[in-house]
Amino acid sequence: MYTKEIEITLLQLAKDLLRKLQQKESIQDLDGTLEGLRRVIIYNDWRYYVQSDPVLSDYEYDQLFAWLKELETANPDKISADSPTQRVAQGNGKNFPTVQHLVPMLSLENSYNAEDLNDWDRKNREQSKLEEIEYCIEPKFDGASISLIFENDILSRGATRGDGVSGEEITRNIYQISSVPKKADFSKYGIQSIEIRGEVLINKDTFKKQNEQRVAENLQPLANPRNAASGSLRMVDPREVAKRGLDAFLYHMSYHVMEPGKTEPKEITTHSNTLQLFADLGFRSPAKEMKVVKGIQAVIDYVLEFEKERDNLPYEIDGMVIKVNDYELQDRLGMTTHHPRWAMAYKFKARQATSKLRKVEFQVGRTGSVTPVAKIDPVPIGGVTVGSISLFNEDVVREKDLKIGDTVLVERAGDVIPYIVKSLADMRDGSEEDIKFPTHCPVCNDPLFKPEGESVWRCVNLNCEAQVVERMIHFVSKDAMDIRSLGESNVKKFYALGLMKDIPGIYKIDFAKLEQLEGFGKKSLTNLQSAIEQSKTQPLHRLIFGLGVRYVGETTAKTLANACNHLLDFKGWTEEQLLALEDIGPKVAGSISQFFQLHDNIQMLEELESLGLNLKSNKADHSSGGSLNGLNFLFTGTLNKLKRSDAEEMVEQQGGKILSGVSSKLNFLIVGDDAGSKLEKAKKINTIRILSEDEFLQLIASQTPVSES
């Protein structure tokens, strides 16, 4: 579609336009500017919607789009029908057949503050001649939109938004989303066929896990769950799609046909009723999150209140959508070719900022990887101050063309670690300097190596102080052995003083010597001692994770802990045996097998055991009684007594597994308050046992073996 040369020209053009906008340059050539803006926006739409790999930040894109709109409003005679302001962006790729939407799938108009919302409400009231309007407010899910057609209760077609008029037919990929029912009882309401719309997304924790894996390999993480979701949805191989853990919220009915002789039920007279209907039929819809209010002030209050909850939600949202609740009124208000007039997006504050790159430091990690870390002038983004940002590896620095002294665009989306989107090269004044990569380890001065095909430089000296210290810090960290009183600074301090020289050293600290140190009271020493003592009984998977074997994250650590009776069993395992375990590929298997072949590592493990640490699998501990081995669990709704993560850990400690959705593989569904579609779905599968929180606690407490019922 675009050649490399054209792409480069268009990027250059985008940057020129942004510079002109920033410097408020007066426009010499209006036609040229309009034409440039349109070409740039159309190109970036393609990068964003078709490639799922934007090159501009949303913030920059939005600035260009707003500029085009402003120029067109001032010069209405210059509006062309193919302008991006007049239609939905082209979003069809080549991998799927194109299908027509029954009703156009539009974009939304954006608002950013109370004033915008008041304006919109005023227009609505003027047009409808009503004094007060009923609105339904719901989250604006940050994913990729889909359209689903159900005929005679059966999901017959799934499609992407595409260019709004036609989209890509991705039915087989939709089948991979476990929260989308393939059959739903619309006929119970007299509905023969229906088109419904929603958003496919990736939950934050799934996204985080996928990114952790990337970071563990020193790859730059994916920018946000949205790009991940839209990319995953449009993969050619449905089996790959199934692995991405996609989820979907359905939030709109666009079209329906009643069965002959049937009249419309009240469920489809207002938007909020429809959302409830979706939930009742087993879809995930924002029925719980939505709020129906009268008048715009209540809308403003709710969006501001909801924004505070943004980070507590399991999925990403980038704002709220406000819809006129009554369908008849929606019809009267109508739509433009770009968006419906009866809906409005309220966008939350951008989580981006610009800052200056002051210097780059090189940190040596526990596996010897040398990571460049950017030090920027601290800026507040989304409630935290960001001053230090990992640049992952040399390739990232090269690709982003970073220089010391550059102005950089920084993003921090939700829980995602902050990252540098790009340098604003146009703002250079010639004083910027290249970033120089060290040839020797900044800590032990050994020469650095970079294996063929990798982008990470490494110090391969196993006794490199930086690595030894980082391994200990990782070992005591929260998700590993969780020795809280022995944080990063104490590890560094004790190591420097020669009180602790390696991981077994943690369990051999001479407390008499510690007592003579300044700054350690009796109480804090007792606490430290008992925290160290307690860590000895941590479950095996935490110890395995704590060892910091390359590529072994928390999930793999659990797999390994469940696969052995004793950690040293792995001494005798071949790579083939490891490969047979779930989710362990050749790279991971190679790394594990290498770890257990090193004499020093075996000696360390033996020493840890003799110091009293638990190297036995909890699976083995529970083999007689109370074991949940082979049983699958899922939690839904809000638990009152337990934190969800603690409850899940209780299951896993007894050998049970947590599934991500309801299927016939599920044995127990534990139901908290406000349980939704999962419960409905589980009720239809009679092999699933449904338990309350109390019943679950009894099950965990009971010592008798549980069998599959």
Ligand SMILES: NC(=O)c1ccc[n+]([C@@H]2O[C@H](COP(=O)([O-])OP(=O)(O)OC[C@H]3O[C@@H](n4cnc5c(N)ncnc54)[C@H](O)[C@@H]3O)[C@@H](O)[C@H]2O)c1
């Ligand atoms: N960085 C780039 O190069 C680039 C390029 C193109 C677009 N963008 C970004 O995308 C935005 C425009 O994208 P868009 O046209 O998809 O609009 P949008 O994302 O601003 O809003 C419209 C979309 O919101 C979604 N949505 C989520 N929850 C919804 C709900 N409850 N009800 C109704 N709709 C809901 C729907 O998918 C709908 O299509 C721009 O503002 C920009 O930030 C960025």
Ligand SMILES: [Zn+2]
């Ligand atoms: Zn070193």
